[in-house]
Structure formats: structure tokens, C-alpha cells
Amino acid sequence: MPKVKIPRLRERLESLYREAGLNQRDAAVLSEIIIDAEAAGKPTHGLIRVAPQLKRLRDRAHRDGVWLIDEPGRALYDGRDGLGYLVAHAVAEKALAMLERSAVAIIGCRGATHTGQIGYFARKVALAGHLSLWFANCSPLAAPYGATEPVLGTNPVAAGLPHEPEPIVADLATTATTHGDCRVAMDAGGQIPEGTALDSSGKPTTDPEAALKGGCLLPFGGHKGYALAVVVQLLATALTGATAVPGSLSDYGLSVIAMRRDILVDSAAYDSITSELTGAIKAAKPAVAGQPPLLPGERSAANRTRSSHEGIEITRRLYAQIFGDQPD
Amino acid sequence: MPKVKIPRLRERLESLYREAGLNQRDAAVLSEIIIDAEAAGKPTHGLIRVAPQLKRLRDRAHRDGVWLIDEPGRALYDGRDGLGYLVAHAVAEKALAMLERSAVAIIGCRGATHTGQIGYFARKVALAGHLSLWFANCSPLAAPYGATEPVLGTNPVAAGLPHEPEPIVADLATTATTHGDCRVAMDAGGQIPEGTALDSSGKPTTDPEAALKGGCLLPFGGHKGYALAVVVQLLATALTGATAVPGSLSDYGLSVIAMRRDILVDSAAYDSITSELTGAIKAAKPAVAGQPPLLPGERSAANRTRSSHEGIEITRRLYAQIFGDQPD
Numbered sequence: 001m002p003k004v005k006i007p008r009l010r011e012r013l014e015s016l017y018r019e020a021g022l023n024q025r026d027a028a029v030l031s032e033i034i035i036d037a038e039a040a041g042k043p044t045h046g047l048i049r050v051a052p053q054l055k056r057l058r059d060r061a062h063r064d065g066v067w068l069i070d071e072p073g074r075a076l077y078d079g080r081d082g083l084g085y086l087v088a089h090a091v092a093e094k095a096l097a098m099l100e101r102s103a104v105a106i107i108g109c110r111g112a113t114h115t116g117q118i119g120y121f122a123r124k125v126a127l128a129g130h131l132s133l134w135f136a137n138c139s140p141l142a143a144p145y146g147a148t149e150p151v152l153g154t155n156p157v158a159a160g161l162p163h164e165p166e167p168i169v170a171d172l173a174t175t176a177t178t179h180g181d182c183r184v185a186m187d188a189g190g191q192i193p194e195g196t197a198l199d200s201s202g203k204p205t206t207d208p209e210a211a212l213k214g215g216c217l218l219p220f221g222g223h224k225g226y227a228l229a230v231v232v233q234l235l236a237t238a239l240t241g242a243t244a245v246p247g248s249l250s251d252y253g254l255s256v257i258a259m260r261r262d263i264l265v266d267s268a269a270y271d272s273i274t275s276e277l278t279g280a281i282k283a284a285k286p287a288v289a290g291q292p293p294l295l296p297g298e299r300s301a302a303n304r305t306r307s308s309h310e311g312i313e314i315t316r317r318l319y320a321q322i323f324g325d326q327p328d
Numbered sequence: 329m330p331k332v333k334i335p336r337l338r339e340r341l342e343s344l345y346r347e348a349g350l351n352q353r354d355a356a357v358l359s360e361i362i363i364d365a366e367a368a369g370k371p372t373h374g375l376i377r378v379a380p381q382l383k384r385l386r387d388r389a390h391r392d393g394v395w396l397i398d399e400p401g402r403a404l405y406d407g408r409d410g411l412g413y414l415v416a417h418a419v420a421e422k423a424l425a426m427l428e429r430s431a432v433a434i435i436g437c438r439g440a441t442h443t444g445q446i447g448y449f450a451r452k453v454a455l456a457g458h459l460s461l462w463f464a465n466c467s468p469l470a471a472p473y474g475a476t477e478p479v480l481g482t483n484p485v486a487a488g489l490p491h492e493p494e495p496i497v498a499d500l501a502t503t504a505t506t507h508g509d510c511r512v513a514m515d516a517g518g519q520i521p522e523g524t525a526l527d528s529s530g531k532p533t534t535d536p537e538a539a540l541k542g543g544c545l546l547p548f549g550g551h552k553g554y555a556l557a558v559v560v561q562l563l564a565t566a567l568t569g570a571t572a573v574p575g576s577l578s579d580y581g582l583s584v585i586a587m588r589r590d591i592l593v594d595s596a597a598y599d600s601i602t603s604e605l606t607g608a609i610k611a612a613k614p615a616v617a618g619q620p621p622l623l624p625g626e627r628s629a630a631n632r633t634r635s636s637h638e639g640i641e642i643t644r645r646l647y648a649q650i651f652g653d654q655p656d
Binding site for chain 1: 397401402404431434436459461471475476477480487489498499548549552553555558561562563565566568569571573585587589598599602605608609613615616620621623624
């Protein structure tokens with residue numbers, strides 16, 4: 001696969017987004033998020049999203065969001081079904097601004113559409129020294145535990161916790177596989193793992209198309225993942241006023257709980273306890289000799305470092321789509 | 329197994345706790361929590377805990393906790409390694425009091441020891457109309473993903489969300505099996521499920537004794553449950569000043585994020601969106617005809633109703649331990 005250096009990719013993406021109607025600031029923000037997904041090794045949230053975003057921009061389906069509540073400690077945003085990545089970015093920026101004045105920020109958002117890799121935003125807040133928890137829903141893809149038709153979204157939960165040299169970032173769909181994973185498998189003509197989806201007749205399937213078209217995804221970890229999925233969907237919708245069971249790319253919800261790490265103890269105590277725990281994890285006897293356990297977010301961080309040196313591998317199809325010609 | 333009506337059990341437990349040195353109020357609180365665990369069908373947090381609690385009381389190992397911070401919106405408790413059930417109850421009561429004056433309550437706790445079924449407290453807050461998230465850690469029982477020795481606790485996360493007629497309550501250990509499950513399996517001479525634990529040599533085991541003595545439990549849902557477990561342990565310790573990797577029953581941490589359900593939208597909107605989602609879940613086509621999916625907390629609620637009519641089944645051994653004689 002061709003490799004593209006990040007600065008070249010950034011320049012090209014910014015230009016595409018500007019041509020489609022975004023201002024320079026938003027074009028830069030969106031490019032950065034897309035590139036980070038690729039650099040971190042999460043292509044399901046990367047370049048494959050560019051074409052649909054450009055289409056929505058050209059169709060004038062994107063509007064700027066508005067703040068419905070903007071008070072110390074609490075805020076509510078209406079993303080007005082704009083590009084979800086920009087909506088989530090506005091929420092993250094608001095969290096950072098709010099934490100300059102209060103120790104806690106509760107931010108709800110409706111009209112969010114697809115917010116992508118919410119761990120990106122949790123990491124952003126953590127890099128500024130703050131904790132945050134993120135809860136997002138989407139249109140029905142997943143069956144409740146004990147059911148065979150979709151009601152719940154893939155409903156990711158993300159957490160970002162300050163830690164040196166790299167924040168602790170957990171970012172997980174509450175389903176055993178995701179819409180993005182299925183799309184990638186479909187593109188590659190592959191299968192999804194057993195036990196992750198049902199077809200339209202309610203039978204287990206490993207065919208990603210059968211899962212997405214008339215079938216459903218299953219919760220990860222059985223009833224536990226299901227319980228988390230329900231909690232995530234309620235926090236994303238009932239707390240924010242978003243639609244309980246939304247249609248595709250329409251009024252998804254997002255909620256964020258962010259706080260200063262020194263809200264109860266001083267930062268030095270927070271940092272020291274965090275280092276002690278992560279040190280103990282890294283020192284645990286590994287299952288495979290020489291491969292110590294990874295901290296949540298550590299693999300992505302290593303991928304980012306490699307990508308910044310070596311560039312990002314992209315398929316010929318995506319290359320042609322983005323650069324309009326074939327790689328050398 | 330003999331059945332005991334709840335009022336008789338309550339009277340007996342209160343009397344035992346009082347004789348061991350608790351005042352009437354704490355004796356009533358502790359009895360209620362123990363009985364609720366049994367009534368809800370979670371015996372791992374019920375009557376088997378009474379004997380060790382009585383021993384700790386008689387050994388004068390229980391002290392009342394103290395509030396280190398008690399301000400609008402944030403509070404920090406030192407449970408001073410007292411009985412964890414009473415420590416968590418004090419935290420829940422504080423959350424309820426704080427939410428009368430502010431829309432959010434962030435409460436940290438150190439010195440918590442074993443807080444038991446934290447979903448009990450999340451449900452208590454939800455019954456008063458508020459949302460809460462609970463994060464608790466304990467001494468090392470679980471291996472990090474990719475390791476073969478314990479560093480993390482079983483690290484439960486619980487959420488309580490107001491809903492009529494019964495709150496939505498999720499309460500899950502981030503391990504595939506728990507210390508309590510292993511103890512119950514050991515008592516019964518049984519096994520734990522495959523894929524939930526390793527023995528002291530790092531090999532998979534279904535022997536609960538091998539898991540607890542020199543072995544380790546595994547995260548639920550692979551790397552996802554592991555990521556949650558790390559987040560839970562950091563929220564419980566780094567945020568509160570509790571020990572990063574505590575010894576047995578020593579300085580466990582607990583943190584709670586509680587908020588009014590009308591913090592961003594009015595209560596009627598919250599209630600209506602919640603009902604719409606839960607209605608859609610209950611209406612989803614079931615995997616087994618006639619058995620609609622259960623909402624998180626629904627099975628426990630049904631168990632409670634049955635127990636209140638029929639009483640609680642207890643083993644002859646526990647009956648003898650608590651009533652000092654054999655059942656009729």
C-alpha cells in the first residue's frame with residue numbers, strides 16, 4: 001500500500017474540506033481528527049469517512065451548532081445534525097474552557113450525528129491535565145441481550161485520564177463488533193468474528209453484510225456489555241434531550257463528564273498514584289515473555305509515533321479518492 | 329433450603345449487629361443492605377458477609393469515617409477502613425444531601441474496604457430521582473490483559489438511572505468472575521466457568537481455589553473489560569487519594585459522580601426519553617418466544633418482589649450461624 005507523509009495528507013485534506021465549504025479553522029480541526037485516527041491505527045474512523053463528509057458538506061447538510069445552555073459547570077449543545085467530528089470537537093473545547101473556571105463540567109449534546117472515535121477527544125482533554133468520561137449513542141444496530149433485532153446503537157464509552165508520558169485512554173464500543181468493522185470487512189470481502197452478530201432471521205452470522213442489512217450486532221461481554229450499552233444510550237439521550245432511538249445520522253446524543261484531576265486531592269497525589277498503578281501493571285508477569293501488558297491507549301500512542309516518522313499507509317482506492325490520481 | 333421471612337431476618341440481624349457494638353441506626357442500615365442482596369438474588373453480597381462483619385466489629389476493627397472535604401458539589405470521605413457497606417452508605421447519603429443544593433455531586437472515598445454490591449447504592453440514589461455512576465477498586469485479584477498475575481481488583485462499575493416503576497441499575501465487576509463467585513463455588517465444591525481465571529502457573533483453570541490462591545481472575549470481554557478495569561481503579565484511587573494497589577481490606581477507594589436528572593433538560597423530557605428507550609427494548613423481538621429482553625436491574629427487582637412475599641431461602645449452615653439453631 002502507498003504511504004503518505006502526514007504534512008502532505010494534512011494539506012490535501014484541509015484543501016478538500018475548504019473547497020467543500022468549511023472555513024480554514026474547521027477544515028484544520030477535521031483533518032487533524034481524521035489523520036489522528038489513521039495515525040493511531042484506527043482506520044474505521046479515518047480516511048474512509050472523508051468522502052461522505054465531503055458529500056454532506058457539498059449538500060449543505062452541515063450547519064454550525066448552537067449552545068442552548070452555557071453556564072459554569074454545565075452546558076448543552078445542539079449540533080444541529082452537523083458533522084459529528086466537529087460537534088464533538090466543539091464539546092471538547094467547551095470542556096477545556098469550563099474547567100478553567102470550575103472543577104467539574106457536565107456537557108450534553110444533541111444533534112451530534114456520527115462523532116467517531118470519542119477517545120480522541122477524551123485524550124485531548126487528558127493532555128490538558130483533566131479527566132473525562134464520554135458517552136455516545138447512534139441509530140439502532142445492536143440487539144438488546146436476549147433479543148434478535150436492533151434497538152441500541154454501538155454506544156461507545158470513552159475515558160481519558162492524565163498520565164505521563166501518554167494519557168490513559170479507554171475507548172470501546174459496547175458491541176462485540178461495530179458498523180465500521182463490518183464496513184471494513186465488507187470492503188475486504190472478509191468475515192466478522194463468530195458470536196458478534198445475528199442475521200435477519202435471528203441466527204448467528206459471520207457475514208458483515210447480513211449483520212448490517214436486516215440483522216444486528218451483539219453486545220460485547222454478554223449481559224454486562226448490554227447493561228453498559230443501555231446506560232450509555234440513556235446518558236447520551238435522556239440527559240441531553242436527544243432522540244431516544246434515532247434514525248440514521250439524525251439527532252444522536254453525546255454526554256461528557258469532565259473534571260480537574262485535583263478536584264479532591266492535589267495533582268501531585270493524583271500523578272503519583274496513577275504512576276504507581278501503571279508501573280505495577282507494566283511490571284506484571286506477561287503471558288508472552290518479553291511482552292509486558294499494554295496500558296489502555298498505549299498501542300495507539302506507539303502507532304502515532306511510528307506514523308509521524310514513516311507516514312500513513314493508505315489503500316490505492318482511498319489514495320485515488322483523496323489525491324485524484326494514482327501514487328507514484 | 330429453609331425460608332425465612334424478611335421481618336424476622338431483619339430483627340435478628342439488627343440484634344446481632346447491635347450486640348457486636350453497632351448503634352441501632354447503623355445496625356438497621358447494614359441489615360437492610362445484606363437483606364437486599366439476598367432478596368435481589370445476589371447471595372455473594374448477602375448473609376455470607378455477616379460472620380466476617382461481626383468478627384470485625386467484635387475485634388473493634390470498625391470506626392466511623394470522617395469527611396475531609398464537604399463543600400457544595402464535591403466531598404471526600406475517609407472511611408478509615410471501617411465496614412465498607414456502611415462507608416458506601418455514608419457516601420450515598422451524602423450524595424442525596426448534596427443534590428438538594430447543587431446539580432452535581434462528585435464524591436471520593438478512601439479507606440473504604442469491601443463496599444459490596446455498589447448497585448444497591450446506585451439504585452438508592454436513582455429511587456430519589458437522580459443519576460449516579462459508581463467506581464470501586466479492591467486488592468489485587470485480576471491480571472491485566474496480557475499478564476498472568478494479579479494487579480487489579482475486580483473493580484466494579486455501577487450506574488443507577490431513574491425510571492418508573494423500577495430504576496435502571498447496571499452493576500458489573502470488570503472481571504469475568506469475582507471473588508464472591510469463587511467463594512460460592514468453593515463452598516459448593518463446584519467449578520468456575522472456562523476462560524475466567526488462571527492458576528499460579530499462568531494456565532487457564534476452572535478451579536476456584538487455584539484462581540484465588542496464587543492464581544488470578546481475568547477481565548470480562550478481553551481488552552475492553554481490562555481497559556474499563558484500569559479506568560475504574562484510577563477513578564477509585566488517583567482521584568480520591570486511596571492506595572494505588574491496596575492490601576486486603578485496606579484503603580480501597582470509591583468514587584461517585586451523581587447528578588440531578590434535570591441538570592440539562594427538564595425532568596419530564598428525561599422521563600419521556602427514558603420510557604421511550606426502555607419501551608423499545610422491551611418490544612424487541614425476543615430470542616426465546618415469550619421472553620422479552622430484561623432491562624438492567626429488572627431481574628433483581630422481580631427477585632425482590634418474590635422475596636418480600638415468600639421470604640429468603642438460606643442454607644442450613646447459614647441458618648445455624650445466624651439463628652444459632654436448626655430450622656423447624
